[in-house]
Amino acid sequence: MAPRVVVMGLASDFGCQVQMTNIEDDLLDVLGLIDLSYWQLASSGHMPAEYDVAIIEGAVTTTEHVELLKRVRATAGVVMVIGACAVTGGIPAMAGQGDLEERYGCVYGADGAEVACGRVSPAPVKSVIDVDYEVPGCPMDTTEFLRVLSRALQGLANRVPEEPMCAICKTKENICFLDKGEICLGLFTRTGCGARCVTLGRPCTGCRGLAKDANVESAMKILAAKGFDVDEVAERLAVFNTLEEAFCR
Amino acid sequence: MTVANMFKEPGANPYRPWPARITSIIDLTEHEKLFELRIIDEKVREGFQFDSGQFVELSIFGVGEAPVSISSAPSKQGFIELCVRNAGDVTGALHAKKCGDVVGLRGPLGRGFPFAEMKGHDVLLVAGGLGIAPLKSLINHIHDDRHDFGTVTILYGARNPSEILFRYQFDMWKHRDDFNLILTVDEADESWSDEVGRVTALFDKIDIDPDNTYGAICGPPVMYRYVIDEMRKKDMDVDKIYMSFERRMKCGIGKCGHCGVGHQYACIDGPVFNYWEAMNLQEAI
Amino acid sequence: MFFRVMESSRLPDLVRGFAQDHEVIGPVAKDDRFVFATIDDPAELRLDYDTTLLPPKKLFFPAEDQLMRFRVADNEVLDDEVFAAPRVLFGVHPCDINALLLMDNIFLKDYVDPYYKARRDATLIVGISCVPSEECFCNAWGTDEAHWGFDIFLTDLGDRYFISVRSVKGAELLDDFVETREITDADTADFQRVTAERKEMFAEDLDTSQLPLLLDAKFDSPVWDALGERCLSCGACSMVCPTCYCFDVRDDLAPDQKTGTRSRLWDSCQFSEFSAVAHGQNFRDSRASRVKYRYYHKQWGYLSKFERVLCVGCGRCARACAANITPREVVSALAKGGFE
Ligand SMILES: Cc1cc2nc3c(=O)[nH]c(=O)nc-3n(C[C@H](O)[C@H](O)[C@H](O)COP(=O)(O)OP(=O)(O)OC[C@H]3O[C@@H](n4cnc5c(N)ncnc54)[C@H](O)[C@@H]3O)c2cc1C
Ligand code: SF4
Ligand code: SF4
Ligand code: SF4
Ligand code: SF4
Ligand code: FES
Numbered sequence: 039m040a041p042r043v044v045v046m047g048l049a050s051d052f053g054c055q056v057q058m059t060n061i062e063d064d065l066l067d068v069l070g071l072i073d074l075s076y077w078q079l080a081s082s083g084h085m086p087a088e089y090d091v092a093i094i095e096g097a098v099t100t101t102e103h104v105e106l107l108k109r110v111r112a113t114a115g116v117v118m119v120i121g122a123c124a125v126t127g128g129i130p131a132m133a134g135q136g137d138l139e140e141r142y143g144c145v146y147g148a149d150g151a152e153v154a155c156g157r158v159s160p161a162p163v164k165s166v167i168d169v170d171y172e173v174p175g176c177p178m179d180t181t182e183f184l185r186v187l188s189r190a191l192q193g194l195a196n197r198v199p200e201e202p203m204c205a206i207c208k209t210k211e212n213i214c215f216l217d218k219g220e221i222c223l224g225l226f227t228r229t230g231c232g233a234r235c236v237t238l239g240r241p242c243t244g245c246r247g248l249a250k251d252a253n254v255e256s257a258m259k260i261l262a263a264k265g266f267d268v269d270e271v272a273e274r275l276a277v278f279n280t281l282e283e284a285f286c287r
Numbered sequence: 288m289t290v291a292n293m294f295k296e297p298g299a300n301p302y303r304p305w306p307a308r309i310t311s312i313i314d315l316t317e318h319e320k321l322f323e324l325r326i327i328d329e330k331v332r333e334g335f336q337f338d339s340g341q342f343v344e345l346s347i348f349g350v351g352e353a354p355v356s357i358s359s360a361p362s363k364q365g366f367i368e369l370c371v372r373n374a375g376d377v378t379g380a381l382h383a384k385k386c387g388d389v390v391g392l393r394g395p396l397g398r399g400f401p402f403a404e405m406k407g408h409d410v411l412l413v414a415g416g417l418g419i420a421p422l423k424s425l426i427n428h429i430h431d432d433r434h435d436f437g438t439v440t441i442l443y444g445a446r447n448p449s450e451i452l453f454r455y456q457f458d459m460w461k462h463r464d465d466f467n468l469i470l471t472v473d474e475a476d477e478s479w480s481d482e483v484g485r486v487t488a489l490f491d492k493i494d495i496d497p498d499n500t501y502g503a504i505c506g507p508p509v510m511y512r513y514v515i516d517e518m519r520k521k522d523m524d525v526d527k528i529y530m531s532f533e534r535r536m537k538c539g540i541g542k543c544g545h546c547g548v549g550h551q552y553a554c555i556d557g558p559v560f561n562y563w564e565a566m567n568l569q570e571a572i
Numbered sequence: 573m574f575f576r577v578m579e580s581s582r583l584p585d586l587v588r589g590f591a592q593d594h595e596v597i598g599p600v601a602k603d604d605r606f607v608f609a610t611i612d613d614p615a616e617l618r619l620d621y622d623t624t625l626l627p628p629k630k631l632f633f634p635a636e637d638q639l640m641r642f643r644v645a646d647n648e649v650l651d652d653e654v655f656a657a658p659r660v661l662f663g664v665h666p667c668d669i670n671a672l673l674l675m676d677n678i679f680l681k682d683y684v685d686p687y688y689k690a691r692r693d694a695t696l697i698v699g700i701s702c703v704p705s706e707e708c709f710c711n712a713w714g715t716d717e718a719h720w721g722f723d724i725f726l727t728d729l730g731d732r733y734f735i736s737v738r739s740v741k742g743a744e745l746l747d748d749f750v751e752t753r754e755i756t757d758a759d760t761a762d763f764q765r766v767t768a769e770r771k772e773m774f775a776e777d778l779d780t781s782q783l784p785l786l787l788d789a790k791f792d793s794p795v796w797d798a799l800g801e802r803c804l805s806c807g808a809c810s811m812v813c814p815t816c817y818c819f820d821v822r823d824d825l826a827p828d829q830k831t832g833t834r835s836r837l838w839d840s841c842q843f844s845e846f847s848a849v850a851h852g853q854n855f856r857d858s859r860a861s862r863v864k865y866r867y868y869h870k871q872w873g874y875l876s877k878f879e880r881v882l883c884v885g886c887g888r889c890a891r892a893c894a895a896n897i898t899p900r901e902v903v904s905a906l907a908k909g910g911f912e
Contacts, residue, residue, distance in 0.1 A: 067827035188825045193383075194350060194376045201843045205807035208892060209635035209838060211607050211625040216894055225804055225894060251805040251844050253859065260804070260894055294683055301683040302639050302834075303652050348642035349825050349832050374850035389647045508853065535849045537821050540683040543839070544818030545846060547865065548855075550873035555682070569791055569868065570855060 041090040041191065044076040044114075048096030048103045049130050049160065053177040054121035055079040055095055061180045068187060091116045091190065097123040097130035097160045104158065104166050111167040116190055119163045120183060122176035122278050126247040129176070130160035131280040171196045176245035176278065179231045199230040200250040203242050207233035215241045221266055223275060225257040245278045289336045291395055294540075301540050304346035304391025305331050310366065312386055315452050319417070320382055321358070322369045326392060337361050339425035340399030340531055340559040344539045345369065345377060346391030347384075353377035354536040354554070356420045357395065360427035361402075367392075370420040370452060396539040397558050400425050400529055405501045409437035411493070411523075413514050415444050415486055415506025419452050421531050421558075422505050433465060440467040440493050444486030444506075447474045467493065486510070490517040497522035504530040511572045515562060528562040532571065574743075576735040576752035577759050578726075583733070584614035589749025590660045594696065597631065598662035599624055611662065619663050619728075622705045623886060627814030628661055628668050629675060632691045635811070639687065639821070639834045650831065654687045656694035663700040666718040667710045667884040671814030672697070673721045677878045678817050696741060699725035701766070704773045707887025709900055711771070712778040715884040727763055734763045778900055779907060783881075784872040786906055791864075795905045800860025802895045807840030809866065809889035809897070815882045816840070841865050867902055 047055060055078065058065065075086045092114035098104060111117060122128030163169055173179070173186045189197070203224035207214070210233055215222035222241035224233070228249035235242055248254070262268045294301045311323040326332040337357055346352045353375075359368035373382045384390065402425070410429065414422045422441075429436055441460075445451045451470060460468050461481075469489050471482035482489060486506075502523055504514050511530055518528050534553040537543035541555040549569035551557065565571045578586070590596050596611045599621040606621040608628055640652035672692075679688035699722040710716040718725060723742030727734040735752065737743045746752060810816040820839040825832040839846060842862050848854040856862050874882035883899060890898035905911050 064827040068829075071829055184827060185824060188829060191829065192349065192825075193379070200845055201840075202804060202806045204804070204894070205811050205838075205840060205843075208808045208811035209626070209630075211602065213603050213605055213625070214892075214894075225806060253802075253804045256802050256895060257804055260802075260896075298686070299684075300652055300686050302685075303649055304647075306647055346647070348647050348834065349644045349823050349829075351823050352821065372850075378850075391647050533849060534855065535847050537819070542678055542683070542685060542817065542819070543821070543836075544841065544869075545820075545839075547841070547847070547869060547873065550868070550876045569788065570861075570865075 040071060040073040041116075042073045042075045042086070042088065043091040043093060044085060044089045045074070045093040046076070046078045046085065046095070046106075046110075048094065048106075048124065048163070049099040050096030050121060050123040050128075052079055052095065054124075054173075057177045057180050058183065061184065064180075064184055068184065071191060087113075089114055091118065093118045093120060094124050094163055095119075095121050097127050098158065098163060098166055099130060099160045100157055107163060107166045116170050117163075117167065118171040118173070118186065118190055119169050120173040121178045122174060122245050122247070124163045125172050125174040126278060127160055127162040127165075127280060128245075128278055131162070132160075132276060169196075172198050174198065174228065174246040175231055176243075179234070182230055199228050201229050202249040202252050203227045203229045203231075203233050203236070203246075205229065207236050207242075210237045212236045216261075216264060216266075219265075221261070221271055221274060223271075225260075226252045226254060226275060226279075228252075243277060244275055248279055290331060290334045291337075293331070293334060294393075301393065302538070304344070304352075304393045306389050307392045309384055309386055309388050309390065312384075315370065316450055319370060319372045319452060322371060322381065322384075323359075323366050324369065324390070324392065325366045327389070332365060335364075335367070335395065337367075337395035338399030338402060339428050340421050340529075341395040341397050342421075342539070342558065343367070343369070343392045343394030343396060344536070345371075345381060346393060347377055347380045348391065350380040351377050352391075352393075352537070352539075354396070354539055356424070356531070356558075358420050358423045360424050360431055362428055362431040370417070370423065372417050393539060397554055398556065400503055400559050402428060406432070406435045407437075409439070409496055409500040411440045411442070411495055411500055411502045411518070413442045413486060413502070413504045413506070415510040415514075416446065416450065417452070418504075418506030418510070418531070419443055420505075422503060423453060425503060430466075437496075437499065438467065439465065440469075440495065442469050442471070442486050442489045442493070444471045444473070444489075447472050448476055448479045469493075485513070487513045487517050490521065495521055495523070497524070500527065502528040504528065508533070508572075511565075515572070525566065526561050526563040529559055530562065530565065530572075531558045532560065533558070574737050575755045575759075576737060576746065577755050578733045578735055578750055578752045580728075580731055580733060582750045582752075583617075583619075586746070586750045587611065587614040587617060587662060590662065590696075590698075590745060593658060595657060595659040596662050597659055608661070617663060619700050621663075622702075623665070623707075623888060623891075625888075626812060627671060627886065627888065628664060629671070629814050629817075631659075631661065631695065632672070632688050633675070633679070633817065633819075635838045637687060637836050639836055641831060641833050642823075643831050644825070644829065652686075654690040656690040658694050658696075660696045660698060662698045664697055664722070665702040665886075666699065667708070667715050667886040668814050669697060669699050669718040669721040669725075670710075670715040671884045671886070674815050674874075674878070674880060674882055674884070675817060677880075696739075696745070697722040698742075699736075701725075701727040701770070703770065704775075705887065706775060707890045707898075708774065708885060709778050709887065710885035711774045712780050713881055713883060713885050716771075716774075717767075727766060729759070729762045729766055732759075734759055734766075778903055780871075780881075780903060781907075783903060783906075784875055787868050787872050790906060790909070793906060793909065795902075795910065796860040796864040798911065799863045799897055799902065799905075800858055803842065803859045803863045803897060804895055805842050805844065805859055805862065806894065807842045808892040808894070810840035810842060811838055812888040812892045813883075814886055814888070815870070815884060818846075841869065863897065863902075867899075867906075871903075 223244035224242040313321040358370040534546040546553040641650040679685040723739040725736040819836040870882040
């Protein structure tokens with residue numbers, strides 16, 4: 039029997055689900071192998087009670103999310119998270135820094151904390167339940183999505199690259215941003231996207247999360263020695279990696 | 288022509304696996320199975336000559352490749368046996384295969400035990416856990432040429448009785464007087480009537496003639512140092528103690544660089560090294 | 573070997589001549605750096621380049637290289653052909669020519685690598701003399717000159733090129749496309765003068781005496797710990813190195829999961845996963861052990877087999893390393909037992 043798959047979103051801009059629609063042709067081939075029981079972005083129906091694979095986008099931001107995830111974990115044999123929000127907390131996680139009550143006050147007015155009741159500090163899915171497969175990135179890379187999905191269908195282990203971005207960047211013969219006097223987070227960020235941004239002429243923003251192999255301490259020292267403002271580096275890193283230190287290391 | 292040479296022929300592609308059919312699968316323990324494989328191409332199958340201690344790259348397309356020692360004896364032709372632990376992607380995919388399925392093989396690869404050199408001598412074989420896989424080939428080869436060897440001592444240890452591999456064969460061999468076989472486990476259960484304790488403790492129970500004995504060791508990396516210490520205490524020569532190293536391998540043919548041990552490559556310079564070589568090899572033991 | 577002299581103004585004719593039956597690949601500008609790329613117009617060629625971002629190895633052993641296509645159901649290879657069109661690699665420095673010879677030892681000996689071989693066989697090499705830059709230390713390994721490994725080699729004498737001809741194919745093509753003349757004593761004298769002047773341009777010599785023995789004798793040197801603290805494990809050094817040949821192998825399935833491709837990808841011994849095996853064991857767990865292995869392999873492991881070190885002193889790793897870990901620094905720190 040083809041595995042029953044559901045695709046759902048927590049807090050995100052649905053960017054990764056949109057990415058999924060961008061690979062229509064390939065997706066149709068994959069769809070031939072799976073039973074797509076529910077796709078939040080594309081279907082109007084309800085989540086079925088039973089399914090085998092749950093593909094989850096978005097960060098955890100409410101107690102409802104937490105409950106939902108617990109139910110999902112109890113139902114699905116395989117949980118796959120896609121996109122920076124779900125994998126590392128991504129941009130939503132930045133909002134979780136500092137005094138949450140006060141922030142809700144800013145966003146929702148004086149009685150904000152009450153309106154926003156049931157909110158939790160934004161966090162990646164892995165902070166709530168065990169995750170089997172990860173496709174990082176903002177938005178996720180479709181080739182990588184298909185590769186990970188294929189591994190999941192074959193029952194192979196989750197394998198997120200552990201090395202920083204620079205090696206693959208070198209194979210593209212990019213001229214290093216650091217040599218041009220611009221901050222690039224490639225030294226910190228896990229590879230796997232083919233250094234897409236750098237190759238397109240933008241420095242790496244760290245959207246794929248910290249590389250396990252990265253030497254953060256040394257990289258900071260090196261950037262400082264090269265005359266970069268380390269506070270700015272830290273700020274840029276925080277955009278996608280606020281919670282990385284805590285959850286990845 | 289042997290298969291190893293066929294790989295080296297002009298125009299041959301040493302990365303291209305030969306299709307091989309699984310002709311039998313035996314569950315050995317919870318994690319290990321014994322696979323019998325027949326290379327489908329007859330010419331290749333018949334040219335497949337190897338030494339104990341050599342390995343093959345097992346290839347499952349879509350998943351990848353993994354190096355696995357040949358467990359059967361070179362004296363048995365037409366098939367090979369692999370004793371495989373489910374340890375990850377490729378080995379897991381192999382475990383999911385059924386009899387009659389086709390997988391790929393590249394090999395035989397590497398340098399095995401010096402069987403010809405060992406002939407005419409006593410041998411002391413020490414295996415820990417899955418390390419019995421390559422030694423099983425050597426043991427059976429010696430068995431088939433038994434008259435060419437002096438005393439044959441086999442020490443084999445595992446964590447617990449359920450992890451002893453090939454127990455059906457060894458239980459029989461315990462009663463033979465041409466093999467001195469001692470089994471031991473770290474933790475015994477009620478079914479266990481053999482030794483309890485580390486394999487190194489068994490050295491008190493054996494007598495060897497140091498000038499005339501070849502040693503062969505295979506087991507988890509931590510085991511080597513201790514076993515070698517015991518062998519050296521018995522005055523065995525450094526260049527008569529052989530051991531097999533496990534390293535990460537991708538190509539098996541000295542190209543991908545993954546299997547480096549000190550200044551050597553385990554895939555082509557080993558995986559079997561003698562202790563003198565290993566002493567001169569950084570990162571070895 | 574025989575020699576010829578060609579007027580510098582003839583160079584475009586030579587390039588155009590080669591282009592008739594070959595793809596011509598040579599150094600071109602990329603911002604303020606250089607890369608090897610296909611030449612459509614001889615004017616694009618920048619024979620005054622210092623070094624390229626990636627070495628010529630990318631043309632023989634690409635960063636991502638499909639080995640075969642396969643079918644899953646019966647584990648069958650569908651296709652493992654290598655397509656290699658004839659080409660000329662025009663303007664290769666001595667270090668990179670020597671680097672290819674070092675690669676040949678790995679890919680063309682014992683188990684011949686058919687992918688590398690097909691591309692190597694289909695490629696003519698035209699060498700070009702160079703001016704050492706600050707990072708170059710090829711003189712330390714004797715790879716500052718190329719004696720073989722090229723079809724023809726052009727030494728720039730200003731108004732003319734002194735051409736060393738190594739192969740029949742090189743001689744034929746040279747004959748076919750440009751007018752050259754026999755060398756005179758004056759040409760040889762100029763050739764010697766240019767060579768001697770170039771020798772003077774190298775930064776101070778690197779002391780590599782007894783390096784392989786030092787690597788062993790000082791295997792536990794604290795120098796490695798210090799380098800390990802700095803190293804970013806980024807692998808940039810291996811990627812840009814003309815002599816690093818390590819690779820990983822990966823299978824990818826087509827979306828329908830029925831067929832797929834097996835490819836190899838450049839890998840680096842600086843990655844923690846490089847020597848990890850099953851059951852959580854890793855033979856080079858620390859950054860220090862990995863930085864050390866890079867040098868140990870290059871200056872001793874390879875040497876123990878092929879009697880040459882696996883470095884040609886091109887300086888690319890020094891340029892690429894954000895942590896500024898350079899062979900020059902490492903080798904002298906090891907010899908001195910510490911950093912200056
Ligand atoms: C010469 C030799 C002989 C051998 N003989 C035998 C034998 O007879 N029997 C036997 O069972 N085994 C044998 N082995 C061991 C066997 O090769 C390994 O168990 C096998 O390679 C595991 O491959 P796999 O694809 O199943 O596991 P993998 O999926 O490769 O994973 C195994 C483990 O390696 C690590 N790992 C691998 N890749 C990654 C990655 N990308 N990122 C992070 N971690 C990673 C992980 O810890 C993982 O759990 C031998 C090994 C050698 C070198
Ligand atoms: S541009 Fe960025 S990713 Fe590329 S090498 Fe430089 S720091 Fe690394
Ligand atoms: S080690 Fe560095 S200097 Fe030596 S060949 Fe490689 S890139 Fe060039
Ligand atoms: S082991 Fe390291 S230094 Fe040696 S060739 Fe491979 S990547 Fe380069
Ligand atoms: S380029 Fe430098 S920082 Fe990166 S792995 Fe190599 S030595 Fe380490
Ligand atoms: S396994 Fe590739 S070099 Fe040894």
